[in-house]
Amino acid sequence: MLKRSLLVSACTGVVMFVGGACALPVNDDVIIGLPTSTEKSLPYYAVRIPMSLYPRSANSQLSDLKIRNAKGDFLNYAWLDSATEILKIESHTLPFFPVLARSKDVGKDKEVIVPDILRQSDGSLIGQSKFTPTGNATTSVRSWIIDATKLNPAARLVQARVYIDKDFQGIVPLRIDASEDFKNWIHVGGVEQLVQLRHQGQEIQKLSLNLEHCKAKYLRLSLQTSAQQSLTFPQILAIDIDTQEQELVPPKMQWTAPFQAYQCNANSCEYHVPKNTPIDSLRLHLQEQNTLAKVQIFGELPASTSQSLEHRHFRNPLYVLRHQKQMATSPTTQELFLGDVNAYRLELPAGEISTEELSLGGYSLNKIRLQIPAGVKSLGTLAPTISLGSLSRNLAFLARGDAPYRIEFSANAKEGTALDLNTLMPKVNLPDTALAFAEVSMPTAAAEPSAVSSPIKTPAPDKSEGAQKRYWLWAALIAALAVLGAMVWSLLRNIDKENK
Numbered sequence: 001m002l003k004r005s006l007l008v009s010a011c012t013g014v015v016m017f018v019g020g021a022c023a024l025p026v027n028d029d030v031i032i033g034l035p036t037s038t039e040k041s042l043p044y045y046a047v048r049i050p051m052s053l054y055p056r057s058a059n060s061q062l063s064d065l066k067i068r069n070a071k072g073d074f075l076n077y078a079w080l081d082s083a084t085e086i087l088k089i090e091s092h093t094l095p096f097f098p099v100l101a102r103s104k105d106v107g108k109d110k111e112v113i114v115p116d117i118l119r120q121s122d123g124s125l126i127g128q129s130k131f132t133p134t135g136n137a138t139t140s141v142r143s144w145i146i147d148a149t150k151l152n153p154a155a156r157l158v159q160a161r162v163y164i165d166k167d168f169q170g171i172v173p174l175r176i177d178a179s180e181d182f183k184n185w186i187h188v189g190g191v192e193q194l195v196q197l198r199h200q201g202q203e204i205q206k207l208s209l210n211l212e213h214c215k216a217k218y219l220r221l222s223l224q225t226s227a228q229q230s231l232t233f234p235q236i237l238a239i240d241i242d243t244q245e246q247e248l249v250p251p252k253m254q255w256t257a258p259f260q261a262y263q264c265n266a267n268s269c270e271y272h273v274p275k276n277t278p279i280d281s282l283r284l285h286l287q288e289q290n291t292l293a294k295v296q297i298f299g300e301l302p303a304s305t306s307q308s309l310e311h312r313h314f315r316n317p318l319y320v321l322r323h324q325k326q327m328a329t330s331p332t333t334q335e336l337f338l339g340d341v342n343a344y345r346l347e348l349p350a351g352e353i354s355t356e357e358l359s360l361g362g363y364s365l366n367k368i369r370l371q372i373p374a375g376v377k378s379l380g381t382l383a384p385t386i387s388l389g390s391l392s393r394n395l396a397f398l399a400r401g402d403a404p405y406r407i408e409f410s411a412n413a414k415e416g417t418a419l420d421l422n423t424l425m426p427k428v429n430l431p432d433t434a435l436a437f438a439e440v441s442m443p444t445a446a447a448e449p450s451a452v453s454s455p456i457k458t459p460a461p462d463k464s465e466g467a468q469k470r471y472w473l474w475a476a477l478i479a480a481l482a483v484l485g486a487m488v489w490s491l492l493r494n495i496d497k498e499n500k
Contacts, residue, residue: 032404048393067408091161151241279363
C-alpha cells in the first residue's frame with residue numbers, strides 16, 4: 001500500500017511539474033467602461049483600440065476580436081474605418097503674398113501691418129502695388145498669405161512644402177493660421193519650423209509644414225520670434241499644398257514610449273517591435289546633443305505574414321503622398337527598406353532641433369534595424385532610442401445585457417465577428433451622430449521596455465542562446481519522464497511478485 005501511495009505521489013508531482021512548465025499565460029480580461037451620463041443616448045458606443053491590444057490578437061487586422069457582456073453573450077460590433085476607401089492625395093502649387101510690416105525709429109510708433117493684398121469678389125487674392133518706405137521707415141516681411149480658394153472645397157490640407165533660397169541657412173519658427181473668410185483666423189497645430197543647415201559636410205532640410213488636415217480658403221504663415229530674436233524670412237520661391245480629396249479625417253496617432261535597442265554592433269542597432277502592431281510612423285531619439293549621421297532604416301516582416309492582409313483600411317496620408325508608386329506592389333522579401341534619414345540633434349541659438357518623424361506604411365514587423373554607415377558611435381556613446389506610432393482604430397458596438405463588457409480574442413468562435421457598419425447601424429447617419437467613447441481598461445501589464453539607453457556594446461549576443469536553453473529544458477523533462485516510467489515499471493513488477 002505504501003509503495004502504491006509513493007507511486008501516485010511521484011506521478012502527481014511530475015505531472016504538476018510538467019504542466020506548470022508548459023502552461024500558457026492567462027488571458028486577463030480587457031474591460032470596456034461605459035461613460036457615465038444621465039442623458040438618453042443611442043445604445044451604441046465607440047471604442048478606441050489601444051496599441052497594447054495588438055499583441056493579443058492573431059494578426060494586425062484584429063480579425064479575431066470579440067466583445068462579450070457579463071452573461072458571456074457575444075455583442076455585435078463594426079469597425080468605424082471599415083470603408084476601404086483609397087486615399088486620393090494631390091499636390092497644388094498655390095499663389096502666395098507677403099504681408100509687409102512697416103516700422104519707424106520713433107519710440108511712440110508701433111509696428112503697422114500694411115495689407116499689400118486685395119481680395120476680389122470671387123474670394124481670390126491679388127497683390128496691390130508694393131509699399132515703398134520713406135524717411136526713417138523700414139519694411140520687412142513678417143508673414144505670408146497663401147490663397148487656397150481654387151482648391152476643391154471638400155479637400156483637406158495635409159501639408160505645405162516650401163521652396164526657399166538655396167543659400168539660406170538657419171531655422172525659421174512659424175505659426176500657421178487658417179481662415180475661411182479672410183477675417184477670422186484659427187491657429188493650426190503647434191509651432192512649425194523651416195530648417196536648412198549645412199553641418200559637417202551634410203545638409204539638413206525640413207521644409208514641410210503639417211496642416212493637420214484642416215479645411216481653409218486662406219493660410220497665413222507668421223514668423224514666430226521672441227523679443228530677443230532678430231529673425232527674417234528666407235526668400236520663398238514656391239509653395240506646394242498637398243491635399244486629401246476625401247472628407248475622411250485620419251485617426252490620431254498613438255505612440256509607444258521611447259525604448260532602447262536589444263542589441264547593437266559597430267554599425268547597427270536592432271529593436272523589438274510589439275507583435276502584430278501596424279507601424280505607421282517612427283521617431284528617432286538621439287541621446288547626445290550636437291550629433292548627426294546618416295541612418296538607414298530596415299524592418300523585418302514576420303515569416304508567416306500574408307502581405308495582402310497587412311494593410312489596414314486607413315494609411316498614413318504622408319506615406320501615401322511619398323510612396324504612391326510603390327503601394328501597388330506587395331513586398332517580396334522578408335526585410336523591407338523603410339527609408340533613410342539624416343538623424344540629428346543640434347543645439348542652436350534659435351533652439352534645439354531634432355530628426356523629424358519618418359512616415360511608414362502600416363506593416364507589422366518583428367524588428368527594426370538602424371544601419372549607420374559612419375558607425376553607431378558617431379551618434380555618441382549611448383545608442384539611440386525609438387518610438388513607434390500606429391494610427392488608432394475605432395469600433396462601434398451595440399450594448400446589450402449587463403456590464404461589464406469585455407474584449408477577448410478567439411479565432412475559434414464563429415459568433416461575434418465584425419459586421420458591416422451599415423448592418424450594425426441601419427438608421428444612424430455617421431458622422432452627423434456623435435458616439436460616446438467608452439474607455440478600455442487594460443490589465444496590469446508587464447513592465448514596458450526601458451527608455452534609458454545602454455552604452456553601445458559589441459559584439460551582439462548570440463541569438464540562439466534562448467533557443468538552446470529551451471532545448472535543454474525539454475531534454476530534462478523527457479529524461480525525467482523516462483526515469484519516472486522506469487520507476488513505475490519496477491514498482492509494478494515488485495507489487496505483482498508480492499501478490500503472487
